[in-house]
Amino acid sequence: MDESRFERGSSILDAIDGQGGQAVIDSLQDIAPELGRWIVEFAFGDVYANQTLDARQRELVTLGSLVTQGGTEPQLEVHIAAALHVGLSRAEVVQAILQTSPYVGFPRVINAVNVARTVFQRHS
Amino acid sequence: MDESRFERGSSILDAIDGQGGQAVIDSLQDIAPELGRWIVEFAFGDVYANQTLDARQRELVTLGSLVTQGGTEPQLEVHIAAALHVGLSRAEVVQAILQTSPYVGFPRVINAVNVARTVFQRHS
Amino acid sequence: MDESRFERGSSILDAIDGQGGQAVIDSLQDIAPELGRWIVEFAFGDVYANQTLDARQRELVTLGSLVTQGGTEPQLEVHIAAALHVGLSRAEVVQAILQTSPYVGFPRVINAVNVARTVFQRHS
Amino acid sequence: MDESRFERGSSILDAIDGQGGQAVIDSLQDIAPELGRWIVEFAFGDVYANQTLDARQRELVTLGSLVTQGGTEPQLEVHIAAALHVGLSRAEVVQAILQTSPYVGFPRVINAVNVARTVFQRHS
Amino acid sequence: MDESRFERGSSILDAIDGQGGQAVIDSLQDIAPELGRWIVEFAFGDVYANQTLDARQRELVTLGSLVTQGGTEPQLEVHIAAALHVGLSRAEVVQAILQTSPYVGFPRVINAVNVARTVFQRHS
Amino acid sequence: MDESRFERGSSILDAIDGQGGQAVIDSLQDIAPELGRWIVEFAFGDVYANQTLDARQRELVTLGSLVTQGGTEPQLEVHIAAALHVGLSRAEVVQAILQTSPYVGFPRVINAVNVARTVFQRHS
Numbered sequence: 001m002d003e004s005r006f007e008r009g010s011s012i013l014d015a016i017d018g019q020g021g022q023a024v025i026d027s028l029q030d031i032a033p034e035l036g037r038w039i040v041e042f043a044f045g046d047v048y049a050n051q052t053l054d055a056r057q058r059e060l061v062t063l064g065s066l067v068t069q070g071g072t073e074p075q076l077e078v079h080i081a082a083a084l085h086v087g088l089s090r091a092e093v094v095q096a097i098l099q100t101s102p103y104v105g106f107p108r109v110i111n112a113v114n115v116a117r118t119v120f121q122r123h124s
Numbered sequence: 125m126d127e128s129r130f131e132r133g134s135s136i137l138d139a140i141d142g143q144g145g146q147a148v149i150d151s152l153q154d155i156a157p158e159l160g161r162w163i164v165e166f167a168f169g170d171v172y173a174n175q176t177l178d179a180r181q182r183e184l185v186t187l188g189s190l191v192t193q194g195g196t197e198p199q200l201e202v203h204i205a206a207a208l209h210v211g212l213s214r215a216e217v218v219q220a221i222l223q224t225s226p227y228v229g230f231p232r233v234i235n236a237v238n239v240a241r242t243v244f245q246r247h248s
Numbered sequence: 249m250d251e252s253r254f255e256r257g258s259s260i261l262d263a264i265d266g267q268g269g270q271a272v273i274d275s276l277q278d279i280a281p282e283l284g285r286w287i288v289e290f291a292f293g294d295v296y297a298n299q300t301l302d303a304r305q306r307e308l309v310t311l312g313s314l315v316t317q318g319g320t321e322p323q324l325e326v327h328i329a330a331a332l333h334v335g336l337s338r339a340e341v342v343q344a345i346l347q348t349s350p351y352v353g354f355p356r357v358i359n360a361v362n363v364a365r366t367v368f369q370r371h372s
Numbered sequence: 373m374d375e376s377r378f379e380r381g382s383s384i385l386d387a388i389d390g391q392g393g394q395a396v397i398d399s400l401q402d403i404a405p406e407l408g409r410w411i412v413e414f415a416f417g418d419v420y421a422n423q424t425l426d427a428r429q430r431e432l433v434t435l436g437s438l439v440t441q442g443g444t445e446p447q448l449e450v451h452i453a454a455a456l457h458v459g460l461s462r463a464e465v466v467q468a469i470l471q472t473s474p475y476v477g478f479p480r481v482i483n484a485v486n487v488a489r490t491v492f493q494r495h496s
Numbered sequence: 497m498d499e500s501r502f503e504r505g506s507s508i509l510d511a512i513d514g515q516g517g518q519a520v521i522d523s524l525q526d527i528a529p530e531l532g533r534w535i536v537e538f539a540f541g542d543v544y545a546n547q548t549l550d551a552r553q554r555e556l557v558t559l560g561s562l563v564t565q566g567g568t569e570p571q572l573e574v575h576i577a578a579a580l581h582v583g584l585s586r587a588e589v590v591q592a593i594l595q596t597s598p599y600v601g602f603p604r605v606i607n608a609v610n611v612a613r614t615v616f617q618r619h620s
Numbered sequence: 621m622d623e624s625r626f627e628r629g630s631s632i633l634d635a636i637d638g639q640g641g642q643a644v645i646d647s648l649q650d651i652a653p654e655l656g657r658w659i660v661e662f663a664f665g666d667v668y669a670n671q672t673l674d675a676r677q678r679e680l681v682t683l684g685s686l687v688t689q690g691g692t693e694p695q696l697e698v699h700i701a702a703a704l705h706v707g708l709s710r711a712e713v714v715q716a717i718l719q720t721s722p723y724v725g726f727p728r729v730i731n732a733v734n735v736a737r738t739v740f741q742r743h744s
Contacts, residue, residue, distance in 0.1 A: 064188025312436025560684025
């Protein structure tokens with residue numbers, strides 16, 4: 001294992017997702033521990049580590065991606081919380097979701113704002 | 125037709141997409157003119173008109189959405205040009221595309237960076 | 249707000265979806281009220297308002313779209329009820345779902361007939 | 373091989389797709405002949421053979437499905453021609469495509485109307 | 497009905513899916529009995545009946561397909577059980593799911609390993 | 621950069637994809653060099669490096685994934701060539717593609733066998 005990538009990834013994961021990200025990694029330990037490691041090392045240690053875009057910009061792209069893909073409600077939940085955690089406001093998160101309306105249509109967007117409501121209520 | 129929505133939409137479309145957006149609208153006149161009108165009125169006159177997110181943030185979400193959806197190369201071309209037009213750098217556009225790697229995998233990302241290369245070359 | 253589009257959309261929404269559509273709009277008031285307005289104005293006030301296709305034909309297209317997209321079970325529920333509401337029979341709804349089998353495969357179709365069963369039972 | 377299913381399917385295929393369908397089947401002979409046979413037997417001999425929906429209704433569902441799925445331009449081309457062949461007008465085909473706008477967004481719809489234009493021009 | 501295709505399909509369905517497959521067929525009897533028949537006849541009587549690939553190879557392809565499609569958790573459950581039933585080990589099933597990571601990203605993969613955990617626990 | 625992961629990945633990439641994989645990596649150098657590095661390090665150095673499944677099994681999963689995703693013709697081309705390169709026969713590749721028919725429908729399958737024909741002709 002490449003300690004430095006893992007450590008860099010862990011620290012970026014914490015900075016971005018807070019507890020939500022680590023909970024996902026932990027939940028994978030019993031069934032596919034390398035999957036958790038890859039998420040830390042590759043997603044956070046490699047992709048997020050580049051500083052051309054800041055964390056808020058990265059979460060805007062990620063919200064656009066997850067809303068569009070569909071069937072990713074658990075991941076959307078983590079990343080809506082992450083978006084708030086890195087400093088996007090609730091209004092900005094809702095607008096990011098709504099921004100996809102012309103590109104993927106209303107069903108995906110309705111499902112995503114319903115996830116946002118759940119996350120917002122939990123953080124009240 | 126609601127003149128004010130259409131006018132507001134047209135002016136936002138110009139501000140964001142430059143000539144590329146209007147070319148799409150024009151290309152639809154012969155076959156489905158209402159589709160062009162809806163894009164102007166709904167996408168730009170309604171969705172983009174909200175100012176909670178600025179144009180650069182909206183293009184980051186849109187890139188995340190279009191890369192993820194796949195099969196949207198012509199639209200990706202318009203929005204990569206739009207992203208540059210509203211002030212994102214080439215490096216930021218590339219990073220926005222790469223940011224989707226952990227969420228949609230490499231095939232969509234490779235296809236999108238190939239579209240970006242084409243747009244960048246045309247704007248050189 | 250364009251009162252006439254909104255009023256036209258509301259009245260088409262009622263004619264097509266009955267109570268189910270309005271319930272969706274209402275459910276969005278707390279988190280993204282403009283999303284509910286767009287659905288009324290754009291989807292129903294613009295798209296459905298064209299009379300080249302009648303309501304039954306539009307619901308056949310919509311069922312084909314929602315079954316295919318997947319992850320749209322709540323919307324499929326609304327539109328299966330809408331299909332019955334505008335006069336398609338249960339047998340026609342089931343056949344519309346089955347018609348997508350050669351194009352999207354059995355998993356999407358099985359999931360959709362299970363939604364249809366739920367809607368049919370509620371309307372018994 | 374079940375001759376009766378194959379014959380029933382072939383005759384429905386001809387009735388619906390005209391020459392376009394048979395051309396697809398023929399094109400598969402060299403690489404995967406059973407795929408052509410399955411399309412004839414299963415899609416047309418089984419699915420389309422049920423008469424609860426007529427050919428025009430089935431093509432409306434199919435257009436909704438193919439527009440939504442994306443990346444299916446060749447099949448959309450065949451089925452837009454089929455829709456005209458069974459008696460839907462060009463205006464109805466365009467409206468069927470536009471009807472998916474609220475459900476899948478504009479990129480898929482723009483791509484599909486561009487396919488429709490090509491088919492319409494060829495049939496002029 | 498073509499008895500021989502149906503019988504061949506039923507016997508392959510039993511050999512591959514064990515009880516899980518027949519339970520799916522039975523569950524469709526009330527709402528769309530022909531759908532159950534098509535799955536037996538077409539999926540198993542036609543597609544799986546070819547012996548160029550063995551059952552384990554076919555389940556590897558099927559896992560790749562279902563993980564990628566998303567929104568197919570019930571079908572993934574049936575086919576993870578089927579994969580074990582035809583002799584793939586738990587470790588091989590997990591690796592097959594993980595193999596899709598570079599091609600569809602982590603959200604689909606996380607959702608699929610969570611389905612695998614449920615199936616493994618039920619079979620303990 | 622982690623030399624050992626990169627070297628391990630490069631050598632697995634060569635063993636699996638032959639020249640096709642390296643050509644993809646090279647083509648990304650000008651626009652997004654880290655993307656090429658991630659494919660080598662993560663896809664091949666991490667994912668493929670696990671030996672629970674052999675190269676032929678991994679390509680079966682990959683074909684199932686790429687056929688299903690759609691809009692991935694360039695990647696399908698690379699992996700059909702890779703499947704042949706690691707020892708799957710043409711008949712097995714065709715059957716792997718056909719195996720997805722019940723799960724994703726005929727359009728994706730037709731498009732994929734057309735890609736297979738192109739790859740087979742080039743390797744004749």
